[in-house]
Amino acid sequence: MKNEEIEDLMYEIALMHKAALYYxxxxxxxxxxxxxxxxxxxxxxxxxxxxELILETIEKLKLKNPxxxx
Numbered sequence: 001m002k003n004e005e006i007e008d009l010m011y012e013i014a015l016m017h018k019a020a021l022y023y024x025x026x027x028x029x030x031x032x033x034x035x036x037x038x039x040x041x042x043x044x045x046x047x048x049x050x051x052e053l054i055l056e057t058i059e060k061l062k063l064k065n066p067x068x069x070x
Contacts, residue, residue: 014035017035017038018031018032018035020054020058021034021035021038021058021061024058024061024062024069025062025069025070026068026069026070027068027069027070030067030068030069033068034061034065034068037061037064037065037068038057038058038061041057041060041061041064042057044057044060045057045060
């Protein structure tokens with residue numbers, strides 16, 4: 001895979017990450033902060049399943065940073 005293709009995929013993943021946070025209730029003007037905060041919290045999640053890990057991390061984000069949500 002070429003570097004350009006990898007960069008394109010990374011960009012798409014970042015967009016999908018923000019979209020998931022938006023549909024979880026993050027305010028549009030807080031998406032950037034929420035995305036970085038999510039990355040800080042992911043190590044605290046305990047789930048073995050990757051999908052459940054994402055959901056658990058979003059729940060932690062909601063509990064610890066309610067100001068980011070509608």
